[in-house]
Amino acid sequence: MSRPAKLIIYTNSFKNNIRVLKRYTNSAKVWACVKAGAYGHGIESAVNGLEEAEGLAVLEVSEAFFARSLGWNKPILLLEGVFSRNELDEASALNLELVIHNEEQLAWYLEKKKTVQGVWIKINSGMNRLGFSDGQNNELIKSSIEKIRNQYLKSSDIKWMTHFSSGGCKNSCEDQIKTFRSTANKLGYKKGEKVSFSNSEAVICNPNFSKDWVRPGILLYGAPSSLNPNEKVRSFLEEVIPCQSLQSKLITKFRVKKGAKIGYGGTYSAVEEMTVGVAAIGYADGYPRGISEGTCCLVLGKACKVIGVVSMDLIHIDLTPCPEAVPGDVVECWGKDLPILDVAKSSNRLCYELFTGITSRVSREIV
Structure with a gap:
């Protein structure tokens, strides 16, 4: 029997979530962000489940290649552009x-003289991470962009983007858009060229900023970007469905006496005689070691506390609420019936981290 830790991916959840999100976009086209292996869910599940998106946004050329090999024929965007001149081929x-966010990428593009489907010029409007800023060799950059517009595009339009640092804050977004427009105009923006501003939180909280294209990410997977989502995001989460379930099985069950120590360091002492189960999952699988006391998993649909220290391969579970459980019963660590946000809060880690932290030794099942 193979080790029972597995990640179940729900294709129909993707289909539901993209349809729900599209009701918030003001008819903007959707770049569905599937970087980091679709946030740990797998590019193949995203290609099948997000077919109603107008395009996929990835980080690496290898992800784009995989999506194309799976039959995705619609647009694909490289969110950080190419990492070397040879990747332009x-x-x-x-x-x-592809995105161009610095002068080196501009130079590579002009040197290679490759024709691509589209170029997005990224503006640093206040996040101070990637993008062109005002005063950064404006005339040289403008001239280079104009050469690309006239010579190396399959269409004549350059496209423009920025990234909100606080998509849920209207004032912050407005300030960034002002900076974006000022800088883009100095770098040669032409009226009517396409723009993209909004990430997940902005799509839901500030729909007026959803212009030509939006770039939702984590909400498509049924989870929020922060540990304390605002009211609008919480309302949206009630409409979407988690796209994954991290599960394992009980592999043993036993009784311990009052005062018995549980796990490494004996950090947990049984407050009374109790039934303890052990499930085959641990931090080497991506289950967070730093969960707080009282964190629950589900056994036969009942909330049971994880007790003691999470070890590399195993967790201890207080089976008091579910004494009928036996080895072989499914344990859900998070999923459709136990929100990943609960575990994220208890471990002080973002849902992004939990999604992308599931390791390769956990088997995947797409349903």
Whole structure:
């Protein structure tokens, strides 16, 4: 029997979530962000489940290649552009759109003279991470962008983007848009060229900023970007469905006496005689070691506390609420019936971290 820790991916949840999100976009087209292996869910599940998106946004050329090999024929965007000049050959062959966010990438593009499907100029409007800023060799950059517009695009339009640092804050977004427009105009923006501002939180909280394209990420997977989502995001989460369930099984069950120590360091002492189960999952699988006392998993649909220290391969479970459980019964660590946000809060880690932290030794099952 193979080790029972597995991650179940629900294709129909993706389909539901993209349809729900599209009701919030003001008819903007959707770049569905599937970087980091679709936030740990797998590119193949995203290609099948997010078919109603107008495009996929990835980080690496290898992700784009995989999506194309799976039959995705619609646009694909490289969110950080290419990481070397030679990647432009692959980007062109795969018919990709790409972001240019610095002068080195501009130089590579002009040197290679490759034609791609589209170019997005990224503006640093206040996040101070990636993008062109005002005063940064404006005339040289403007001239380079104009050369790309006239010579190396399959369409004549340059496209423009920025990234909100606080998508749920209207004032912050407005300030960034002002900076974006000022800088873009100095770098040669032409009226009517496409723009993209909004990430997940902005789509839901500030729909007026959803212009030509939006770039939702984690909400498509049924989870929020923060540990304390605002009212609008909480309302949206009631409409979407988690896209994954992290599960394992009980592999043993036993009784311990009052005062018995549980796990490494004996950090947990049984307050009374109790039934304890052990499940085959641990921090080497991606289950967080630093969970707080009282964190629950589900056994036969009942909330049972994880007790003691999470070890590399195993967790201890207080089976008092579910004494009928036996080895072989399914344990859900998070999923459709136990929100990943609960575990994220108890471990002080973002849902992003939990999604992308599931390791390769956990088997995947797409349903």
